[in-house]
Amino acid sequence: MNFYNQPIVLDNGSGNIRCGFSGDEKPRVSYSNIIGTPKYNKINYLPNSIKQNDTFVGNDAQINRGLLKLVYPIENGNIEDWNSMEIIWDKVLKHDLMKDNEINLNEHSILINDEIFTSNKQRETICQILFETFNIGAINLSISNLLSLYAMGKTTGVSVNIGDGICSIVNIFDGYILPNSLKRINLAGREITKLLKTEVTKNGYLMNSSSEFEIIRNLKERLCSVNMMENIENGSQSFPLPDGKKLNITNESLKKPCELLFNPISFGYEDNSIQELIYKSIINNDTELRFKLFNSIILSGGSTCFKNFGNRLIKEIRKIDNEIGFKIFASTERKNNCFIGGSIISSLSTFNNIVISRKEFNENPQCVYEKYY
Ligand SMILES: Nc1ncnc2c1ncn2[C@@H]1O[C@H](COP(=O)(O)OP(=O)(O)OP(=O)(O)O)[C@@H](O)[C@H]1O
Numbered sequence: 001m002n003f004y005n006q007p008i009v010l011d012n013g014s015g016n017i018r019c020g021f022s023g024d025e026k027p028r029v030s031y032s033n034i035i036g037t038p039k040y041n042k043i044n045y046l047p048n049s050i051k052q053n054d055t056f057v058g059n060d061a062q063i064n065r066g067l068l069k070l071v072y073p074i075e076n077g078n079i080e081d082w083n084s085m086e087i088i089w090d091k092v093l094k095h096d097l098m099k100d101n102e103i104n105l106n107e108h109s110i111l112i113n114d115e116i117f118t119s120n121k122q123r124e125t126i127c128q129i130l131f132e133t134f135n136i137g138a139i140n141l142s143i144s145n146l147l148s149l150y151a152m153g154k155t156t157g158v159s160v161n162i163g164d165g166i167c168s169i170v171n172i173f174d175g176y177i178l179p180n181s182l183k184r185i186n187l188a189g190r191e192i193t194k195l196l197k198t199e200v201t202k203n204g205y206l207m208n209s210s211s212e213f214e215i216i217r218n219l220k221e222r223l224c225s226v227n228m229m230e231n232i233e234n235g236s237q238s239f240p241l242p243d244g245k246k247l248n249i250t251n252e253s254l255k256k257p258c259e260l261l262f263n264p265i266s267f268g269y270e271d272n273s274i275q276e277l278i279y280k281s282i283i284n285n286d287t288e289l290r291f292k293l294f295n296s297i298i299l300s301g302g303s304t305c306f307k308n309f310g311n312r313l314i315k316e317i318r319k320i321d322n323e324i325g326f327k328i329f330a331s332t333e334r335k336n337n338c339f340i341g342g343s344i345i346s347s348l349s350t351f352n353n354i355v356i357s358r359k360e361f362n363e364n365p366q367c368v369y370e371k372y373y
């Protein structure tokens, strides 16, 4: 089957949703994968743009967040609130992708990101909604880590993706996914924000609402960094709050949350650290393959953007094995890597061969994962 219109590319992340067309260098739509509903009673005789039953999506939700209860429909890569997810997809696909110009989704195929170890039920439900509610022409699910690797122009490498809800590692060799190398833990940016929230409380600020959680996320992105020293230096930093006041927080509190990835046990999590996951994922492969893999470790996802992240990772891998050589790559565009890889793959002439049509899906819904996993 041929779809003449440009394929749509959708990176539906736990924290952010990014969407555009194949061939785009960066997403046309990129905002928090979030929905907000007013939490106060409206005095209904006053004219105002906000109505009681309004829902706000993405940037609109962020702008009005003080009045809203905010919900992320995806937690750790699992879609927990399908109604909210549909509202967000509606806004992204029907309103924002073409800036309110009508788009006939039936004439487009869509490439959507897929995470390793996602339930097959979720994969099927995603496809069912996209076909039945959105009338999409055809669908391809592609593993985020593979897309992120392609974004770097590589077909061999260790693709490490740390986003908001998932930290995952996939080794790929000449385009083959190495099944023994797959690693996923559900510790990523949102858990780091939660740890920072505890630190903020210890520094004397009680910030409990969903909109205040977003302030703490902004604080994290602006001031948190990965510790490189034995002893954290004293001192503190300040962060402007929307009410005009300043939040003062110690350097120790700003460094501690990132330790989650390098030392999860110290926070009570039994998961492996990021350095152990990477090392084990490579060592699990055939000896013949390891050299190239060690020399092509690719970082992507927003939570690899902390200052000193790469340097600390080098230090920690050396602690595990100081004999092996390895190289770590991190592009400045790494937050968008998954989208960019999707944009590249979907513009290949062979893309039409790897999409699933509605007819194929209706005949055998399992074909969405049977074909590729
Ligand atoms: N400069 C930064 N420093 C540290 N963290 C950052 C930075 N920018 C973004 N982040 C964090 O990265 C996470 C979002 O990354 P990304 O958009 O890759 O995740 P996602 O694709 O939405 O989620 P996932 O892939 O886990 O489902 C958030 O936790 C965000 O706070």
Ligand SMILES: [Mg+2]
Pocket: 013, 014, 144, 163, 164, 301, 338
């Ligand atoms: Mg992601």
